[in-house]
Amino acid sequence: MDALVLGLVLGGLYALLAQSFVLTFITTKTLNFAVGEFVALGAFVVLAVAGWSWLPDVGKLAVGVLVAAVVGAAAYRFLVVPFMTEGEHDVRWLLSTVALSFVMLNLITNVEGPSPQRSETARLSGAVDVLGAGVSKQQLLIAVLAVVVTVLLVVASKKTSAGLVMRAVSQDPETTSLMGVSPRLVGMVTYAVAMGIAALTGTLYAATVGASPVMGAPLLVASIAVAVVGGLSSLWGPLLGGALYGVLSEVTSYEFGAIWGETAGLLLVIVVLVWRPQGLLGRRTEVKL
């Protein structure tokens, strides 16, 4: 039972970050492999402004999110757009975002040093009892936030005009441009939002493990896995994928040891991809001739 609750909470963390993969995939059919570094970027920016005592914690979070959003939009414009020009088989953007990840990781390490730094911003201390399992408040906050963010995104995509544009772009970017909307601009905005979410995740996560350059790496793997399991084209996908992945890996590591937990999670990805390449909630894209 403990493992189940902890797995769900952990799944929440992955689901929150997975949302940034899903967002960019829905609108641009690309993934940013440097998301892990945006997690760290957010955490360190917030750390840098932690001393601004006049700014409430929410404001500090906002600074971190904004910086990551701007860098994210620029990354899309200059490192993704030039490398996705040759149709759906063109995956050079994948290599360029990996390269970006190297550069950012290296830069952050050189500037901040490799060891974790304590982050107090937006930090809840203590634990609460959930169905008999002790869960740290911070982790619970992240999991709850994952649900809130997902619901907000779903509502926004259904009810707002920006959401309408996003759905239109995901279905047919060319026709969207005939409606006076630039798909490239939509992509930049989406990247900004997605990297903002990554930065938010990073800040809240840093409050539990400290801010370090490599803090995003384990999250990256798990959240790609979660996004793929849930379905890269579904906003609800991360919650389902996160729950499955989190519970499976937590229960497995509880029973057989930590190493098998992650292995089981990643094997889940392979099983799901074989069975449903589009993910559990994903929409199958028709093959056009």
Next chain:
Amino acid sequence: MSLEVDRLECGYDRAPILHGVSLRVGPGELVAVVGSNGAGKTTLVRTIAGLLTVRSGDLRVDGSSFARTSAARRARSGIVMVPEGRRLFPQLTVGENIEMGRRAARGRTGGEDPVAALLDAFPILTERWDQQANLLSGGEQQMVALTRAVAARPRYLLLDEPSLGLSPLKTLEVFRLIEMIRERTGAGILLVEQMADQALQAADRAYVLELGRVSMEGPAAEVRASDEVRRAYLGVAG
């Protein structure tokens, strides 16, 4: 005051499709471009709409060139295209599709809502308002596509094969709608059609496109009466 295509050359990748096409659409004018498959009709409208790049030649509206602007900007300035095969957003509802059309008209509001008149004339649109677009029949989809384009408040409307895949009866209905759009919006319409006869009946002027070149132009009735069209399509005169 017109939309002008001036010695346009373009094509996909390495294959040239258009070899110096020139034509003109005046405000409120219905101009048909007819020609067999592969003549370059679709390439022509896609280039005017900004989906293909111009290799040489120029595109002008009211005298100023727009050959280098993006498709989105052209749509916002009132050059609106209805693509071949309708291209509705399949998972959006009818209402949302039409709402997307309105995006292109932002900043050009005022006057009566052009969509309202169409909704009055075709109550089926209101009935289907909340239905997902890919569940509509071909004829209904074409109506939604045209309404979506009208919502963009076109100054010039480019129609690519509106009759494609429709039964003769539905085709008639679509042509009736096109006629109505012209009356209500006063937009200049460039109609690219394989169903030459109907297009030429509806149009004021016409161009015959053959192998990427204009082989004949003139008043639609003249073109319709000529052997040129029959030859262009069937390769046989008379």
Next chain:
Amino acid sequence: MSILDQESRSAPPTRESSRRPARWPARPWARDALFAVAALAVAFIAILPGRDGAGPSISLMQLVASMAAMTVAAVGLNLLMGYAKLVSLGQGGFYAIGAYATAWLVLDGGWHPLLAIAGALALCGAVGAVVAVASMQLRGPQFSVITLVLAILVERILNEGALFGRLAGYPNHAQHGTTGLPPIEVLGFTLEPPMIANTVATVMVPVVVVTALVVIVSRNIARSPWGSSLSAIGESEMLASHLGVDVFHRKVSVFVLASVFGGLGGVITTLCFAHLQPETFDIFLTITIVLAVVFGGSGTVLGPLVGAVGIVWLEQSDILAQLGDLQQEYISSQWYLSTPGLVGVLFVLTLFLMPKGIVGTIGALVMGRRQRADVAEDDGAGLQETAGLPATAEAVSDASVDGASPAGRAGEPLLVMRGVGKNFGGLKAVADMDLTVGRGQIHAVIGPNGAGKSTLANLLTGVYKPSSGSVRFEGREITGLAPHKVARAGVARTFQTPQLFHDATVLDNVLAGFPDTGRTPLWAAALKPPSRYRRDAEMRAEAERLLNLVGLTEFTRLRAGELPYGKQRALEIARALASQPELIVLDEPAAGLLATETAGLGDLLLSLRAHGYALIVVEHHMDLVARIADQVTCMDQGRLLSRGTPQQVLSDEGVVSAYLGKPMEEHS
């Protein structure tokens, strides 16, 4: 035979070659032998400084060993990524499996080292096969993600599995009482790793020999019909299957092959360094292998070698570190990039400035210059549009000498379609169509846009499975067979937009059309037995005959993408002929052609009929149809509207009104 290979072949042995300057060794086997000798020579020169085992040479030998390991892994990845265009981020995982499995089998398993190596490679192949079967439905990013997941999974197991010593590495003092594997002994020789001063690093000899062999074998594969099939898959899987390639099977094979090469890279690491640390097998490794391929030139024979040597040298030399120091000195002591960051920058710069990599860029330059020279030689005459598609009487008589063409059995029905229908969702694209085509017949299919003609062509060639009805070919049921099986049965096709390998030469495009592309076994491609040389020569002669038939003789060595549009169509027809089909389905062959070219196309199609080929021509140009067709089928709204001779169909009022969109009553 590779299609994307930038290096050109020797001049073909035709009358044409007399006009061109002779290339170095003209005979294919001599060129291959020379390449092999050169590869081995480079390999041995690389280890010469280590022959005395002196202290300073040890680090140099380690550098060579790293380069060799990286080269082997990159060569494998290049087959996958450069030719088949499957971007795998999992190569580092196979590298790690190869390294650890070898060490573990020797130390804990007590296997003979050679057996352990074989076992490790087999394991890589097996894991590769499982991943390949699992991921072959995925495209683009999803495929990359699953391979990345594999690499990370392997890294985690190595990092955290107690069996492999975790961070203490493998082997380690606590578990094995030593930090190095014992040198392996083979046939009484001790193969010393380059670790100890004043001991000759004998293991380097087999290592560089194997590396050279891998490069040679990969060159053989890349230039074989097997390699062509990979390029075809990279271009379009649909195209590949129409060339008779079993795409699924071929993709799994190449992935397994790449995995084994990846593992071999790891084996070399184990042999040369005797100790494994999990952190050297991280994501950075897998990305470095990808970078080596991209940097050197993906899809070229020497690219991975050049890239691997270059990257390893960059990473291990002081240059990047010094660059880092320079930044610290002149820019900021904090805001600077050190080695991994600079590698990232290099990666991005390569993508921006040199997307074809070092070898690819140089190759393109050389080829461009050669082609300009060729065109000048031809006085430009060949590029005139007026040349059209000549299929002269001479060409016809040339061709009929060959017994391969299916003449002589004209009349008996070759293709019989009965009641075939196809629904997409609720839409009936084709309903209840019958079609019979005999040998030596041209059957034209016409109809207005959206009538279902292309769907019919796709039903015939296996792209779509019919919802109802049956298709029989040569008395055999082919209903619902996959495209590659239909192709192998003897149905070739061309496409609405010519689907060619634009960067390959005209000759290579035709060569890709031969049945060998789908049928050559991997071993024959890799080892290149004498029969392969004979077959290559045969294919080349036949390809030139076909190019002559379609009027492209002068363009043999031009890049296909530089042909005028009309000639691209002709080339596609030549490629279709290369598969020795009985029936060719041509989807709008005259689309986009000029009037003169269309006339030439008509001549060509008539000459094909004279050779006994059956043709189904989906077409809009009525003058062409009227001229060449024996029978015409007119479709409208997915159904048969009219059938008969061209005169009958084209004068049918129903057909006329369907085309011109006239309401029927105007005619009554």
